[in-house]
Structure formats: structure tokens, C-alpha cells
Amino acid sequence: MKPIQVGLLGLGTVGTGVVRIIEGHQEDLMSQVGSPIQVRKVLVKDMHKQRHLNIDPALMTEDASEVVYDPEIDVVVEVMGGIEPTKQLILDALAQGKHVVTANKDLMALHGPEILEQARANNCDVFYEASVAGGIPIIRTLMEGFSSDRIKKIMGIVNGTTNYILTKMSQEGAAYQDVLKEAQTLGYAESDPTSDVEGLDAARKMAILATLGFHTTIGLEDVEVKGISSISKEDIAYAKRLGYEMKLLGIAERQDDQISVVVQPTMVKTSHPLASVNGVFNAVYVYGEAVGETMFYGPGAGEMPTATSVVADLVAVVKNLRIGVNGKQGHHAYRTKKLKTDDQIHYKNFILLDVHDRAGVLARITQVFAEFGVSLESVVQQPNPNNPDAEIIIITHEASQASMRKVLDHFMSLDVIKEIKSAYRVEG
């Protein structure tokens, strides 16, 4: 049987893992797909770099066109990351009739529709399982496992860096800046951590998941994003005391035809399966109208987990090649996008207020909630241990985001309130 020829764009962490799996599992892969899989060419930045991998130097090139235009190459595996020149290389490869496997969440979140359209036009497969939640086969699960169901809600812990930081803050009572520094030393956070800690990375992944789950093209601009950098250790201590864990959740919801997608720090009830997802692990919770509650848990990044997903996609491409059906099993975004407005997005809220400790304060505050139609699940007033004022901790019932914004706006001008110390979404 003629071997399947693979061209690799990139030989960093994930690329190295891909070569390791293709070489190490050759026999197993061949038993599954019926033909050998060979790495024919690998685009690298620097041919002379020292690598932790035995690879024939003749396979490496610094010229991308040697991969993209090699007529012998059947499948291009893109693990170099970035938007340009990556996007153009993928479009060129597809124009040459090559199938593409990519682990590039940025590219798929920003230019997914254009790339998938190019694939369709050339009868090619584009698979991107590794772009979300590394080793968890969540894209397959949404596309195939739940193809018969109507997905109502997807909640994801899809960024390992922030989950590591929040887990450490929760378990050790440590402050954000200290844990971030530690995460940077350990290599769990970048020297510029913005994309992770401000929720952008998670937002890209949620755009991909929402697009698949709701059959609607959701772009990054449709995702409302808030990061974790302003979470204090006091916030986490309050959360724990009330029976919650603080998590950076991506939440995509659909009601009838209307969708909302957000990424924000959320207090998750400890009994909820997402609450015990700790450290750099990822998890995606899916609620389907028929199936109910499900959750998928695993490593969100790392050389071998991510490479597992990349090579699983490669196996799928090769199986399709063997039976001649590439480019026919893609995803279909057949629904028109309708985003929820602020008055259609409902959730529970945690509010922590620093107030002047005098008569009638609680009445004034609860009256504001009543005025905007927000009902309360619990209210606790207690002396503030650090100063002569009092603290009020409120958990609301589900309320619209619009009403809550009005309540908080109103609080700004209420003389009995010294400070709105925290406000978080509550789930579970």
C-alpha cells in the first residue's frame, strides 16, 4: 500500500509530539488505516537548532513552499501557530488539494469560515480537534456524539494557565500576582500573560465551541470577555466560605434561536462537576436538551496530549482518503446568528458591598434591587473585620444582565455604599 505523505508546518512542542506519535505508533496506525503514514517534509524556523528528537535533517526545510507545493504530500499538519503567514500557507495547501489538520485556535476562531470554505471548494478535509482543550476530543463530541441533540449550554474551563492560577489561589490562599509569577517560572504562563489572564485565549476557544454546538458562525467579536487579573484573594475566600470555587468559565448559551457567549470569572457551586477541575486541566460541560448533563475532562495542552488530537485528526483524514470521501463530512453552520441582548441574558450574581454601618442601610440597598426587579436568594450583613464599616454579601436569584447593570450603576451614587468591592456571575 502506498504510504500517506505528511507535510508538517512547525516543529515546536506539538510538532515534535506529532513526529513521535507517527513514528512510535506506526504499526498501530497502519492497522487502523491500512497504509503507512510518513513524514515527508517539515518546515522549521532554524535547520541548525538543537532538538530533542531524532529526525533526518534531510526532512527539514526553512522554505514553506517545499511543504505546501510538494505534489507528493497528501496532508499538511499545521502546528506553527500564528495568523500570518500561517493562514496563507493553509489556503495555498488547500488550493493544491491537500488536506489540512491544524491545532491553531486563533486562526480557526478568526478565519474559520474562510478556511472551511476553501476546503469545501477543493473537496478537502480541514480538522482542528487540537485547537480546543488539547487532549479532549470535544470537537468530535459536539459534531458527532451530540449530532441528534439540541445543545442548550456549553461551559468550559478551556485555559489551563488561568485555571492553574485560580486553583493555587483557592488551595493556598495566595494572591494573584504571586501565583502568576510562580506560573511564569514553571512555564505555565507566558512572560506576557495577557492573552491567557484577560480571557482572550478562552474566548477564541469558546467561539469555536459555540459555532459547532449551535450550528451558527460565532466570531471572536461576539464573545464578551473579562479576565481574572482583578480577582482578589478575599474574593476567593468569600467564594469558598459560601460553597463556591472561582473559575474562569466560558459560557455559551442558546435559548430558542438566541445565543450568548461570554468568558468571565464565575463562582461555581462546589457540587458542580466543573468546580473540582483543578490545575492545568481543562473540562467542557455540555448540557443538551435530550441528553442532560455531561462533562469531558482532560489535559488542555502539552506536547503529547495535543499531538494525540492532531494525529487522531490525521487518522480521520487518512481513513477518508482510503474510502474517497474527503471534504464531505464538515460542519454546517446552517443557523442565522441572533445574539442575546443584555436584557435576555440571565444569571445569578454574587455582590460584595462595603457600606457605612448605620440604620436603614440594608433597606436602602434591597430597595434598589426591588426597583429593578432583581430578587435575592441570600443577604448577609456583617461587621467588616478591617474597619468600622460593614460588609453586605448578596446572592441574587437569576436576573437579567441589564437589570444588574442598572442596580450596580445605581449603587455608585448611593451614599450609604462606600464601595462595590466585587460582583461575579454564579453558576451551579
Place this chain on the structure above:
Amino acid sequence: MKPIQVGLLGLGTVGTGVVRIIEGHQEDLMSQVGSPIQVRKVLVKDMHKQRHLNIDPALMTEDASEVVYDPEIDVVVEVMGGIEPTKQLILDALAQGKHVVTANKDLMALHGPEILEQARANNCDVFYEASVAGGIPIIRTLMEGFSSDRIKKIMGIVNGTTNYILTKMSQEGAAYQDVLKEAQTLGYAESDPTSDVEGLDAARKMAILATLGFHTTIGLEDVEVKGISSISKEDIAYAKRLGYEMKLLGIAERQDDQISVVVQPTMVKTSHPLASVNGVFNAVYVYGEAVGETMFYGPGAGEMPTATSVVADLVAVVKNLRIGVNGKQGHHAYRTKKLKTDDQIHYKNFILLDVHDRAGVLARITQVFAEFGVSLESVVQQPNPNNPDAEIIIITHEASQASMRKVLDHFMSLDVIKEIKSAYRVEG
């Protein structure tokens, strides 16, 4: 587009759910597969039975051949259960070139190879996602998501009845018999609960998962089974005190080419993701050489969750029909079966002994462990609150099953030991 015609064998709980999803999600399904899906005929036991479903009486029949031999029917969905006549009906349907979707774990565990061979011979699909862990798409995950990896271990809570019972015993300190009775009243346990509580149901599912995960045909006879009926509330109290939850786990392991599959009550460390899977929920933990730890969680049974998986399989069959590739994506058990012997199966053990409270007892006991090469992680001796004797609680390091059997055999004849009260596997 010509509608796809479906014949249904059975209209019980799951069958009703299947009809509901096909009818309720018609538009979504059509957007995904490009043709309408119609239920053409339904085999029922009693045409005149009162049903919670609006279904045209003309669709129902009490004659199976009207389904299996109807030339218009493309796909037969089997949700009647049982071994005979079900097996023959499926073989006949395949012989007629009809594709089959089944939720029948008993049939797939006992006669999977024969049915899959018949499918291959007739270029037909046989899909059976719903046969294990109801709403969790674990079969797809093993076949596709982890196709590139080498799976080393699969641990499953795959029986909702026993997990419900153990959860109640753990949370309420209740006794087995009382909780079983309650589960029967609530419909979570059958009036004859043997198949669930003695682990047979779980064993069938583990045979299916091990077959897929290890690419080896594992039969029910290859699974060592122990149920939960002898677990006392004291055992569970001890487990909790030591930081474990008692679970009925199916454990399939592979080391090099050697496999073991067991179902047995197991003490799972509370920090392990399986420990917090409660009530009737199911979960399957998969450890892959490359991907590491993953877990898939969801409802294990029920009308709509199970129907979701059945209809997802139906969608897969119809997609294959549309592109003309049925019968080509089946599973390939290309490895020869080699089962581990008792001396090759290693795990940690919890042992609870009732001993005479006199000098030298602990020395005698620990000497037996040493003699058979079993090393100990922890040993606690304490007065027995109920009588003048003492209790010894031991947790071993990983030891071979053969050595542990010898130790326990030896204990039977040791005069200082009054009773071996409990012995359980420990994981996590």
C-alpha cells in the same frame, strides 16, 4: 431528497425517546444529513397498549418480519433488548443490506464479533454507542478521538443502579439492603437486581470498552466480576475515614500486550475524578500513553439520554449512506488476546482484620505480608469499639493479585486473626 426510512424494533422507554427525537428534531436532522428521516415501521409487543406518545397506529406491527424484510427500510434501530430473537432479527436485517443501530450491550458483549462480521460481509454499518454509558459518546471517543494513542487503562462507573446505591450508602451511612429497597421503589433497581448488583451488567459494558480500547476481542468470560452485595456500611465508613469513596469500578488495563479486565468494588481516593461521580451518573476514565488522564461524564441511562446516542448513530449511518461509504469505518480487533495471569495483575489493597488483642499480633501479621513480598503503605491497629478485640487496617503498596491471595489464604489459618472482615482494591 428521498427520505431515509427507519424501522424500529421495540417501542419501550428508549424506542419512545428515539421517535420523539426523530420527530421533534426533524429540521435540525435534515440540515445535518440533507434528507428527511422517517419512521416507517415499529415492532411492538402489543398494538393496543396505552402509550405516552402520539404515533400513527398504522406504523405499528407485532410482526418483526414487517420491519426486517421491508425493502423500503434503510436502517433498523434495535431497542427491544434481549438475546433471542433479537440477534437473529439483526442478522436477518444485515443480510437484507439494512444498516443497524443497537443499544443492546448484552448482545454486543456476547455476540459482537458475529454481528460485526455479518455487517462487513454485507457492507453494512452496525453502530452501538448507546450500549455503554447511555448518553456519553464513549465508543466514538475510543474509536476516533483516541485512535492515535495507546490506551493503557479504562476505568468505568458504568452501572447507574450500583452507583446510586453506593452513593446513598456513603452520603447517608445507610445499609445496603435498605438502599436497595429504596432504589427498587424509585425504579432505579429491578425487582430482581442480580445483573446490576452482582456486576454482570458492568462486566458486559467493560468487555465492549476493552475490546475497542485495546483492539482485541474481549468476551464476557474474560472479565473477572465481583458485585456490591457484600459491602457493609462499616466498609464505607472506613473508606471515607481514610479518604476514599467506595465505587463499583470496571477496570481494564493493558501492559505491553497483556490485558486484564475486572469489575469489583474499589476504594477510590477522593481526589480522583471518579470519586465524585454520584447517583445514577456514569463516567469513564481513560488513561492514554500520550494523552494522559481524561474522563467522560454523563447520564448512563434513561429515555432521552440513551435515545440521543441512538439517533447520533442513526445520523452517522445516514451521512455514510449519503456519501456511499457504509460498512467501511468499523472497528478492527487486530491484536491477539493475551490475558494477564494473577501474578501479573498489580494493585493496592485495603484489608480490615479483626484480631485477638495480644502481644505480637502485628508482628505475626506483617511477617506474612513480608513473606509473600507485599509491602505496606500504612498499618493502623486500634481497639474494636464493639468487642474486646482489636482491628487492624492495612493499606498495601501495589502487589500482585496472586501474592495477595496467598496472604489472605495464609491469614485464614493464622490463630491471631479472628476474621478477615474486608479486602478491597484501592485506586487513585
